[in-house]
Amino acid sequence: xxxxxxxxxxxxxxxxxxxxxxxxxxxxxxxxxxxxxxxxxxxxxxxxxxxxxxxxxxxxxxxxxxxxxxxxxxxxxxxxxxxxxxxxxxxxxxxxxxxxxxxxxxxxxxxxxxxxxxxxxxxxxxxxxxxxxxxxxxxxxxxxxxxxxxxxxxxxxxxxxxxxxxxxxxxxxxxxxxxxxxxxxxxxxxxxxxxxxxxxxxxxxxxxxxxxxxxxxxxxxxxxxxxxxxxxxxxxxx
Amino acid sequence: xxxxxxxxxxxxxxxxxxxxxxxxxxxxxxxxxxxxxxxxxxxxxxxxxxxxxxxxxxxxxxxxxxxxxxxxxxxxxxxxxxxxxxxxxxxxxxxxxxxxxxxxxxxxxxxxxxxxxxxxxxxxxxxxxxxxxxxxxxxxxxxxxxxxxxxxxxxxxxxxxxxxxxxxxxxxx
Numbered sequence: 001x002x003x004x005x006x007x008x009x010x011x012x013x014x015x016x017x018x019x020x021x022x023x024x025x026x027x028x029x030x031x032x033x034x035x036x037x038x039x040x041x042x043x044x045x046x047x048x049x050x051x052x053x054x055x056x057x058x059x060x061x062x063x064x065x066x067x068x069x070x071x072x073x074x075x076x077x078x079x080x081x082x083x084x085x086x087x088x089x090x091x092x093x094x095x096x097x098x099x100x101x102x103x104x105x106x107x108x109x110x111x112x113x114x115x116x117x118x119x120x121x122x123x124x125x126x127x128x129x130x131x132x133x134x135x136x137x138x139x140x141x142x143x144x145x146x147x148x149x150x151x152x153x154x155x156x157x158x159x160x161x162x163x164x165x166x167x168x169x170x171x172x173x174x175x176x177x178x179x180x181x182x183x184x185x186x187x188x189x190x191x192x193x194x195x196x197x198x199x200x201x202x203x204x205x206x207x208x209x210x211x212x213x214x215x216x217x218x219x220x221x222x223x224x225x226x227x228x229x230x231x232x233x234x235x236x237x238x
Numbered sequence: 239x240x241x242x243x244x245x246x247x248x249x250x251x252x253x254x255x256x257x258x259x260x261x262x263x264x265x266x267x268x269x270x271x272x273x274x275x276x277x278x279x280x281x282x283x284x285x286x287x288x289x290x291x292x293x294x295x296x297x298x299x300x301x302x303x304x305x306x307x308x309x310x311x312x313x314x315x316x317x318x319x320x321x322x323x324x325x326x327x328x329x330x331x332x333x334x335x336x337x338x339x340x341x342x343x344x345x346x347x348x349x350x351x352x353x354x355x356x357x358x359x360x361x362x363x364x365x366x367x368x369x370x371x372x373x374x375x376x377x378x379x380x381x382x383x384x385x386x387x388x389x390x391x392x393x394x395x396x397x398x399x400x401x402x403x404x405x406x407x408x409x410x411x
Contacts, residue, residue: 086406094407098351137351137411152353152411156303159355162362163301 012185015063019177026176068147069218
């Protein structure tokens with residue numbers, strides 16, 4: 001059984017936000033008005049997180065794409081009172097939208113704030129209505145949503161592979177953000193397969209996990225850029 | 239006259255009658271929408287007895303995620319010239335003359351939050367069409383309601399019985 005994970009190389013990432021747009025389009029993420037966004041009610045399954053380092057004149061900004069990190073030990077699923085969220089045998093932290101009651105315990109439990117609540121009726125103005133992805137449901141008002149690692153793509157890839165009578169190969173299933181990345185800064189695959197590209201990169205001395213002290217064991221692994229992750233301190237082994 | 243007098247003395251009778259009357263209509267599925275009328279009286283039994291298979295009209299039922307309802311071109315493939323004297327057959331050509339598709343009503347459908355693939359069930363799972371859609375070779379009237387109610391319990395029962403995956407995300411999307 002694979003354990004799906006992602007590696008983001010921060011040296012290669014140009015913070016172009018193509019992954020953000022691809023994610024919004026692929027997963028029918030609703031548009032939010034500017035006033036509502038100012039209230040912190042914007043929905044973005046994947047955002048580019050800016051981190052300002054140092055002080056003027058020696059100032060720099062680090063930008064890191066931050067999807068749901070699909071933790072192996074996710075704090076969000078422990079607080080769900082209705083079992084609407086869980087972890088699949090393949091390690092994807094799932095959200096069953098139809099079962100969610102919108103209590104928002106999970107949005108508070110997630111240390112990475114990667115869970116968003118639908119405060120409003122889904123809004124797809126004009127032509128966007130025609131551009132909805134039929135493979136992904138449009139979430140109603142009042143439920144929590146999050147990155148599913150494009151789980152519909154996994155289901156389709158598995159089905160295609162089975163119809164062709166072969167096993168799922170590397171590259172059959174990639175989420176929209178990884179597929180779009182013009183700088184090839186994102187890698188996706190099976191972390192448990194020692195020969196896979198992601199497993200190799202995850203073992204690199206540059207690899208680190210975001211806020212790994214929390215013990216959430218994320219499956220999205222970053223590769224450091226320059227002095228990121230603690231200056232001269234040697235980056236920790238995963 | 240007696241009835242009016244009776245109703246005046248016992249107004250609750252009217253409410254009683256309305257309640258049960260409407261309830262009967264709703265449960266009986268007589269109200270429109272619950273029990274849609276198809277645009278023409280298509281006879282499955284005749285077509286199947288003439289050697290047609292499901293996929294001749296419902297393309298994609300085997301090899302695709304979604305099965306389809308036949309477009310007018312498929313019907314006209316045989317019925318461009320009259321084959322029978324049936325007035326229903328004439329309706330096809332009337333739709334064609336007005337440049338319209340036949341407005342079939344889809345009756346068997348799963349909710350939007352469910353991912354259902356025909357290929358997964360028919361080709362990979364080896365299910366017969368009749369398991370969900372019933373014995374169409376005996377149906378002489380158009381389909382107005384699903385053979386099985388499409389409920390999660392129904393899906394789960396079969397998935398458990400056949401020992402196939404019932405992980406939430408395999409169906410929910």
